[in-house]
Structure formats: C-alpha cells, structure tokens
Amino acid sequence: MTTLAPSPGQIRRWRRALAEERAEARIYRNLAARAAGAERQILTELADAERRHEAHWENLLGEHAGPTRMPLRVAILGFLARVFGFVFVLALVQRSEERSTYEADVDATDQMAADERIHSEVIRALAARGRAAMSGSFRAAVFGANDGLVSNLALVLGIGAAGVADSTVLLTGVAGLLAGALSMAAGEYVSVKSQVELLSASAPDPRSADAVAALDVDANELALVYRARGMDAEAAAARASDVLATHSAALEASEAPSLDGVGSPWMAAGSSFLFFASGAIIPILPWLFGLSGVPAMALAAVLVGIVLMVTGGVVGVLSGSSPLKRALRQLAIGYGAAAATIVLGRLFGTSVS
Incomplete structure (x- = not known):
C-alpha cells in the first residue's frame, strides 16, 4: 500500500x-x-x-x-x-x-x-x-406456470397463424387453459395419492406386535423382519433378542416410511391447477381485451417473453447461477416451441387475418 x-x-x-x-x-x-x-x-x-x-x-x-x-x-x-x-x-x-x-x-x-x-x-x-x-413447492410452481405459459402461447399462436377467426383463437386459448390446468391437477393428485398409498402399504401392521409375547424364544423369525428392513444379520439378531427380552412392540410404527413432505393430494392438485392457469392466462390476455390478428399475437408473445425472462431470472438467482443466462434460456425454450406451432399453423392453415 x-x-x-x-x-x-x-x-x-x-x-x-x-x-x-x-x-x-x-x-x-x-x-x-x-x-x-x-x-x-x-x-x-x-x-x-x-x-x-x-x-x-x-x-x-x-x-x-x-x-x-x-x-x-x-x-x-x-x-x-x-x-x-x-x-x-x-x-x-x-x-x-x-x-x-x-x-x-x-x-x-x-x-x-x-x-x-x-x-x-x-x-x-x-x-x-x-x-x-422450498425445492419441491418451487419446482411445482415454476413447472406449472411455465408449462401454462409455453403450451398456451404455442397453442394460440399456432391457431392464429392458421388464419382462423379471433373468437376461435380466444376459445381455443380458454379451452387450452382449462384442459391443461385440469390435466395438471389430475396428474398431481394421482401422483401424490399413489405415493401416499405406496408408503402406507410399507408401514408395519400394528397387529403383528401382539404376536411378540407368543414367539418361541429359541426358534422364531423375528430377526428376519429386521434383516428384511436392511439390518445386517448380527444387528438384526441383537434387535430381535432385545425385543423378545422386553416384550416390546416388534414392528414399531416409528419404523414406518415417513409421509412427511409428501403433502395432501388435494392440495397438490389445487396448487398445480392454479400454477398452470396463472401462466396459461397470460397468452390470451390480448384477445380478452379486444385485440385481434397479428397485433394480438405479437403482444401475447411479448407478454409471455417478459414473464419467461422474470421466472428464468428468479430461478437463476435462487440456484446461484447467472440470472441473465437462465432468463435467456427460458425465453429461447418458450419462443422455440411457439415458433414451431406458428410454422405448422401456416403450413396447414390459410393466412393470418
């Protein structure tokens, strides 16, 4: 210095x-x-x-x-x-x-x-x-909202590029919002409900505890229960001996697979519906407010692009990476999907009104 x-x-x-x-x-x-x-x-x-x-x-x-x-x-x-x-x-x-x-x-x-x-x-x-x-809920929020943004933008731009009436574009967008949100909700409900059922099926049967007192101390299969749960033979034998000596419950509820963090199937379904719908409504806002044709399509693309950049930037910040890179990645993915449907709409439609 x-x-x-x-x-x-x-x-x-x-x-x-x-x-x-x-x-x-x-x-x-x-x-x-x-x-x-x-x-x-x-x-x-x-x-x-x-x-x-x-x-x-x-x-x-x-x-x-x-x-x-x-x-x-x-x-x-x-x-x-x-x-x-x-x-x-x-x-x-x-x-x-x-x-x-x-x-x-x-x-x-x-x-x-x-x-x-x-x-x-x-x-x-x-x-x-x-x-x-927050990883689970954040993943669901980002996935649901982005799915709604990209899928409905691609849908309305593809239909709009085919040259159909603006009322048809709006109806298609609303139908896409409802269909996608309901599909997401149903899928999330089935997913969480199935996980709860699978974990519950692996829980110990409380009635088996009643059999402990009647087991033969010298010849029984209690140690096999603990070996089946992942203990080695020596540890399982020691655990079984302790249970038989104290006549405590052989299949404790505390050893059941934990349901913590799985959540409610109905809550999962409701949040998925709302996340998807919150994203899917953005692309149809121009038509809801009376715009039509190319201006409506252009504004829908701009609105979705802004939201995609924001969500991508937030993901970048929370993941400790570059917000700009994540924002541009989200934008490229969304616009790429929309561009593909516009091309298909032009190929199979007439002309943009």
Missing part, C-alpha cells in the same frame, strides 16, 4: 469499497433480524466481520471516510426480501460475495480476500437449507 497522499481516484475507489462493506454489514444485520437461533448468530457474526473490513477502508481514507451513500442494491434487496423471502436475498448475497475483487485489489489485505471467500461459503450453506426446504 502506498504511503503517499491518496489520489482523488484512490479516494473514490476506497469510498466505494467502504460503502459496499457498510452495505453488506447492513444486509447481514437485516437478515439476522429476520432469522432465529443459529442462523441469527451466524449472520450477526458475518456483520461483525464486515465491520472489520469497514475499519480497514476507514483507516486508509482517514478524514475522507465520512458518511457514504447507501447503494441502491441494499434498498432493492430489502424489497426483494419482503416480496420473495429470506432465501432469495441469501442467494443474491452469495453471488455478491463470490464476485469480490479483493484478491486483485492491491489495497485490500490477503485476510480480507480470504474472508470474502469464507463468507461466500457460509452464505451458500445457509441458502442451501432454504433451497432444500
């Missing part, structure tokens, strides 16, 4: 770094206020670590430190936290920590660069808990 008076350029760069550190400390304190238990303690300690980094830049700046303007992203993160929740902000903070430039900054210490790498891993681990907790 230079011992000369800092140049105006250095002062500006150091103040930006100071503002970033103060912002990150504030983010961690805000997140800690929303957390509890170990998560709150971890986030509070991260805020304290950022305070050490603040002190480094304050020492360099001296009289030039002073108050710094809160970066816009702090306000944005606060808004996103209220709208999307704790996990969304953690994912954004993780990306921010990963982009730290301290390793190439001659004015930052090696310890500060190492701190940022460790902070990234801490945030990654905290975010992983939330991602695991």
Whole structure:
C-alpha cells in the first residue's frame, strides 16, 4: 500500500469499497433480524466481520471516510426480501460475495480476500437449507406456470397463424387453459395419492406386535423382519433378542416410511391447477381485451417473453447461477416451441387475418 497522499481516484475507489462493506454489514444485520437461533448468530457474526473490513477502508481514507451513500442494491434487496423471502436475498448475497475483487485489489489485505471467500461459503450453506426446504413447492410452481405459459402461447399462436377467426383463437386459448390446468391437477393428485398409498402399504401392521409375547424364544423369525428392513444379520439378531427380552412392540410404527413432505393430494392438485392457469392466462390476455390478428399475437408473445425472462431470472438467482443466462434460456425454450406451432399453423392453415 502506498504511503503517499491518496489520489482523488484512490479516494473514490476506497469510498466505494467502504460503502459496499457498510452495505453488506447492513444486509447481514437485516437478515439476522429476520432469522432465529443459529442462523441469527451466524449472520450477526458475518456483520461483525464486515465491520472489520469497514475499519480497514476507514483507516486508509482517514478524514475522507465520512458518511457514504447507501447503494441502491441494499434498498432493492430489502424489497426483494419482503416480496420473495429470506432465501432469495441469501442467494443474491452469495453471488455478491463470490464476485469480490479483493484478491486483485492491491489495497485490500490477503485476510480480507480470504474472508470474502469464507463468507461466500457460509452464505451458500445457509441458502442451501432454504433451497432444500422450498425445492419441491418451487419446482411445482415454476413447472406449472411455465408449462401454462409455453403450451398456451404455442397453442394460440399456432391457431392464429392458421388464419382462423379471433373468437376461435380466444376459445381455443380458454379451452387450452382449462384442459391443461385440469390435466395438471389430475396428474398431481394421482401422483401424490399413489405415493401416499405406496408408503402406507410399507408401514408395519400394528397387529403383528401382539404376536411378540407368543414367539418361541429359541426358534422364531423375528430377526428376519429386521434383516428384511436392511439390518445386517448380527444387528438384526441383537434387535430381535432385545425385543423378545422386553416384550416390546416388534414392528414399531416409528419404523414406518415417513409421509412427511409428501403433502395432501388435494392440495397438490389445487396448487398445480392454479400454477398452470396463472401462466396459461397470460397468452390470451390480448384477445380478452379486444385485440385481434397479428397485433394480438405479437403482444401475447411479448407478454409471455417478459414473464419467461422474470421466472428464468428468479430461478437463476435462487440456484446461484447467472440470472441473465437462465432468463435467456427460458425465453429461447418458450419462443422455440411457439415458433414451431406458428410454422405448422401456416403450413396447414390459410393466412393470418
């Protein structure tokens, strides 16, 4: 580090770094206020670590430190936290920590660069808990909404490109929404209901516990029950001996496959219906509001494109990858499907009205 008076350029760069550190400390304190238990303690300690980094830049700046303007992203993160929740902000903070430039900054210490790498891993681990907790419902929401967006956009654009009346396009879109949403709901209901039935079929029969007291201590097949459940022969024999010695229940309900996280078939069906319908209604909005022909088709494509970009970006943020790449991928998939149906509509139809 230079011992000369800092140049105006250095002062500006150091103040930006100071503002970033103060912002990150504030983010961690805000997140800690929303957390509890170990998560709150971890986030509070991260805020304290950022305070050490603040002190480094304050020492360099001296009289030039002073108050710094809160970066816009702090306000944005606060808004996103209220709208999307704790996990969304953690994912954004993780990306921010990963982009730290301290390793190439001659004015930052090696310890500060190492701190940022460790902070990234801490945030990654905290975010992983939330991602695991929301993975099932989030997958269903993204899958259902995107399915509705893409399938109904492809449907109405394909029909519209065939040159049919606008009322037919609208009717087709509404039919596609209802048919797709009902199909999704029925499929999800059958899927979850079947999973519950399969797990329930594997649960121990409580009546078998009544047979324990009558078993022959020297010749019985109780150990085979535990071997069939995955225990090795020695462990199964020890378990069977203990059960026979205490006359406790041989087939405890606690050993049944857990139904936790499977959910209700009706709840799964209802959420799938709503997710699909929320996406499928977007492509038919132009016709619902009176547009027709090519303008309606163009607006439908734009609306769906915007929503696809937003959902793709959200997926990118939550997965810790580039939001722009995920957004463009979603857009390419959706528009690719729509383009294929437009070509088919033109081939088998007449002309666009």
